[in-house]
Amino acid sequence: MIPFPAINRLCALYRLLCDLQESGVERISSADLGKKLGVGAHNIRKDIAFLGVSSSSASGYDIKGLKQLISEKFEFNTExxxxxxxxxxxxxxxxxxxxxxxxxxxxxxxxxxxxxxxxxxxxxxxxxxxxxxxxxxxxxxxxxxxxxxxxxxxxxxxxxxxxxxxxxxxxxxxxxxxxxxxxxxxxxxxxxxxxxxxxxxxxxxxx
Amino acid sequence: MIPFPAINRLCALYRLLCDLQESGVERISSADLGKKLGVGAHNIRKDIAFLGVSSSSASGYDIKGLKQLISEKFEFNTExxxxxxxxxxxxxxxxxxxxxxxxxxxxxxxxxxxxxxxxxxxxxxxxxxxxxxxxxxxxxxxxxxxxxxxxxxxxxxxxxxxxxxxxxxxxxxxxxxxxxxxxxxxxxxxxxxxxxxxxxxxxxxxx
Known part of the structure; x- marks a missing residue:
């Protein structure tokens, strides 16, 4: 079970990733994600760990892939x-x-x-x-x-x-x-x- | 400056105190407040410390007084x-x-x-x-x-x-x-x- 505050942040992250993808951004670091969401980078990494991703590479997270992971975890793709x-x-x-x-x-x-x-x-x-x-x-x-x-x-x-x-x-x-x-x-x-x-x-x- | 998550919790606490007061409750412990808000008692005490209250007495917080403190801190009584x-x-x-x-x-x-x-x-x-x-x-x-x-x-x-x-x-x-x-x-x-x-x-x- 993922704690509620983490679910809340992952949903906000999902929304942000959708926006970033629309603007044509492909990769982003946990530090930049944290800044945009007003949350510490450490928290972002901890939340993302719930999705089964251990850590970001040096070049940051792949936005499309990360969005997909959140979507699969919570079945956002099912109407x-x-x-x-x-x-x-x-x-x-x-x-x-x-x-x-x-x-x-x-x-x-x-x-x-x-x-x-x-x-x-x-x-x-x-x-x-x-x-x-x-x-x-x-x-x-x-x-x-x-x-x-x-x-x-x-x-x-x-x-x-x-x-x-x-x-x-x-x-x-x-x-x-x-x-x-x-x-x-x-x-x-x-x-x-x-x-x-x-x-x-x-x-x-x-x- | 009180951090935003604490402001959010203090506003939820204010709402809860209004409800409790309406039901005729006069005192409540931080543990019970935490349970009702889905937050740890420690967090509640930390949030209340922002109001200048150091700790609750053995019999818990006085609901009317605590509500008044939040209201004064954020000027809820001004239209x-x-x-x-x-x-x-x-x-x-x-x-x-x-x-x-x-x-x-x-x-x-x-x-x-x-x-x-x-x-x-x-x-x-x-x-x-x-x-x-x-x-x-x-x-x-x-x-x-x-x-x-x-x-x-x-x-x-x-x-x-x-x-x-x-x-x-x-x-x-x-x-x-x-x-x-x-x-x-x-x-x-x-x-x-x-x-x-x-x-x-x-x-x-x-x-």
Missing amino acids: KKACIVGLGRLGTAIMERKDLCGGEFHIIAGFDSNINRLETISSSISLYPAYSITEVVRRLRIELAIIAVPACVAQDVADKLIDGGIKGILNFAPVIVKLDNKEIFIKNMDISGELRVLSAQIKNSIR | KKACIVGLGRLGTAIMERKDLCGGEFHIIAGFDSNINRLETISSSISLYPAYSITEVVRRLRIELAIIAVPACVAQDVADKLIDGGIKGILNFAPVIVKLDNKEIFIKNMDISGELRVLSAQIKNSIR
Whole structure:
């Protein structure tokens, strides 16, 4: 098991390697990777060791090869099925994002408790009433869910998703959703919490 | 200067202390705080030391007092002015969030490049055309901005905000915005990136 902070850094590294590859860079040292990610070179080498690579050569890491290793380790090249719950403005805006309509992630189902609203949304994605979340998630073997419902129903929605066998949840509802099951992962996209971190960084930088 | 990972943890701690206080808990040990945050007790004590507290007593930390210390250190009790750029579905959904209309954060301005759209939005928040971003941010001394525009204009919007003197940016555009200025802070709310981290955690947990 790779510890969570290392997974987080490896995902940031993967994103950086994609950018570097697009700009035509072929090799990079752990020192330069560290600088770009704001992490020590030693940490970068330790993280990369989890992929089974012992050390970089004198000329640094081969970007394409390293990207491939991360992708294989975490199966990024397999398309993941996702769904979205809550088809208000936030939910429909996310549903139409091009980076979530196939490739690495594919939103294949949308849910809303308001059946009249379902009828007004024109989408290529299959839409279902919220009471069928558990059944549809199970039947279509959906792995990931994005929650975009009001705060008061977010925990209930999460519980229904988990009953259906969901493995990961991205929560945009303005409430911290908690899970007891340690095999299901959640990321709370906490807008006021993120603004608070920015405020703290700003205050901390003024001396 | 407190290092960024410690700031991040102290903000998570602040949130936890708010929750604990609401549930009526009065004291807690660093060990229990660590468990709840998924961090070692030693780290918690080190982070709290940045606040000028040397150690907890045998009965643990006083929750109200500790919350107050974090709040004072980072000035969480001062209302921060914020603005939102991009008033499509995502932007207007965020604009109406109750946690962002006063108190800790207050969205006091909205911007969109489409002047016709500005006229159709009924909001208690003052709305402005995008060309006036720099001027309005400077005049109203807005500290924080939320970007909810299409990917292709996000960097340009960030540059205009920075020209106006913005200090922190939360970016929802599906592109990583980069800043050269080290005194301005950005958090990219990278949806596919977050789904990728969840996928990696899921894969990592299957043995």
